[in-house]
Amino acid sequence: MYGSKYWEVLFHQANQGICILNYKSEIIYANAKAKRVFGKAAPGLYQQLRGVCRQFMVMVKEKETLLSNYSGMLNQQLDIITFNCFSFYSEEQTFVMVVFDYRAGDEINSANGITFTSREKDILHAIAAGKTNKEISETLSIGFETVKSHVRNLLAKTGTTSRTELIGKCCHSGNDAWYA
Numbered sequence: 001m002y003g004s005k006y007w008e009v010l011f012h013q014a015n016q017g018i019c020i021l022n023y024k025s026e027i028i029y030a031n032a033k034a035k036r037v038f039g040k041a042a043p044g045l046y047q048q049l050r051g052v053c054r055q056f057m058v059m060v061k062e063k064e065t066l067l068s069n070y071s072g073m074l075n076q077q078l079d080i081i082t083f084n085c086f087s088f089y090s091e092e093q094t095f096v097m098v099v100f101d102y103r104a105g106d107e108i109n110s111a112n113g114i115t116f117t118s119r120e121k122d123i124l125h126a127i128a129a130g131k132t133n134k135e136i137s138e139t140l141s142i143g144f145e146t147v148k149s150h151v152r153n154l155l156a157k158t159g160t161t162s163r164t165e166l167i168g169k170c171c172h173s174g175n176d177a178w179y180a
Helices: 005-011 032-041 043-063 118-128 133-140 144-158 163-171
Strands: 017-021 027-030 069-076 079-090 093-103
Touching: 017 032, 027 032, 032 043, 032 093, 043 069, 043 079, 043 093, 069 163, 118 133, 118 144, 118 163, 133 144, 144 163
Parallel strands: none
Antiparallel strands: 017 027, 017 093, 069 079, 079 093
C-alpha cells in the first residue's frame, strides 16, 4: 500500500521532502525530493533524522496515543533540515511520516527583500551550524563583541527575536531569492 501510486499522486508535486518509515526506522516510501536529499545532498542528515524517528517511535509507543507529532531542526555543516514527524497506525503497525524542508548552506543569501552583507552571511551560516558567539568569534577571527553586534543587527534587520527564529525566517522563507 505505501509504495502504491496513491502516495505518488498525493505527494508528486510536493515542494517538501516526504518519507514514511516503519517501526524499524526503515524508509518504506520517499518522494523524489527526499530521495535526492538523502541520496546525494545530505546523507549525514538522513542518519540524524532516522535517529530522531527512532526516538519519536519510542515516545509514541510509551504514550500509546493514536496520533502524535514532533518538530525540530537538524543541521550538518551548513545544511539544514526542518522537519515534522507524524505517527499513524495501519493494520496494527506504527508508522512515522516525516515532512521536511531542506536548505543547503549556500542558499542563505537574502529573504523577504532583505539583503545581507558577506559577513552577515558568514554569521548566519555559523548560527545555522549551531555555533555559539564565542565559536563564531574564533572561527571568523573577529572579536566576541563584534559577533554579538552582528547578531543583534541581524535580529533587528529581520524583525526576529531569537537565533532560532532568525534561521527559520532566513532559511525557510519560501522566497526564491534564497537560491544563489
